Amino acid sequence: MLVALLLLGTAGTAAAHGFVSNINIAGNDYEGYKVDTAPWAETPPELIAWSTSATDQGYTDDYNGPDIICHRDAAPGALSGEVAAGDTVTVKWNQWLSDHKGPVIDYLANCNGDCATVDKTTLEFFKIDAKGLTAGTWASDELLANGASWDITIPADLKAGNYVLRHEIIALHGAPQFYPQCVNLKVTGSGTSTPSGTPGMQLYSKTEKGFNTNIWQEPTEYKLPGPALYRTGDDTESEPAPEPASSDPAPPASTSNETPAPSPVAPPAETPASSSSESITPASAGTESPTACSADYGSSTDTASSTTASANATPTVISVTIDNMELACTIKRYL
Known part of the structure; x- marks a missing residue:
């Protein structure tokens, strides 16, 4: 009986990994979707955060299914948090386990309309922030050292519009465990950049090196999974290339002092x-x-x-x- 209780307690502790409990945008605080209380509320809260069914505060391991987009059975929040392009969004987790080491990655996807009604399978995400292993320290360790919070800078050149922010920790202490959290944002500003993205269910492949790293062997380098990182100005159109010079050789300059002979003109025929x-x-x-x-x-x-x-x-x-x-x-x- 005691063994059973100990095992149950261990399982409960292992399940309670964490979720984003607060989002701060330009000094304004927004509640996250609290999976430990929200699902049982009589009136579901209207939030900028997406809801999920991960009441165990656990993970998803569905690499290429809909749960990888914004977590298990995720549904859009009813509201959006306003943020200026170039400003910072800070997400705070309720908790995180120190042995669940791995990268922290952030994406944006344009809703092309109202994020509250968007079909999540149509979202195409571009990576705006990613950190893995730096001098032996994992990004998840940095998050813990910063009070379980993470700062995310919105690209300064991003075109105004409605976007979904996908914030994620990937735990690598065993088989990869994904903890994606999504938030609706209304980006303002005069930017013109419209980065291309990748559908959520195509972000990752099981064969990527970033999912086959043994954190217990204390690796010295790490390859981040997913698409390439977008940097401000990446999709700025470059100046058109100059027209190539003609391949026909230029006629040589005349070196003669003679007057060129006129083209011959046939005289009219006549009778002698x-x-x-x-x-x-x-x-x-x-x-x-x-x-x-x-x-x-x-x-x-x-x-x-x-x-x-x-x-x-x-x-x-x-x-x-x-x-x-x-x-x-x-x-x-x-x-």
């Missing part, structure tokens, strides 16, 4: 002068052929124009002395 019946009229001359024009005025070293009779003909060049009449004759005939 010796067989032409077409007549032209110089400015002050009678009707005559191009041959007569050349014969009348002789030849000169100044070249006025050149033509090609046809693709298969020998080019005929007529040279004239430059003056008004010959120039008029040449332009009328060849342009």
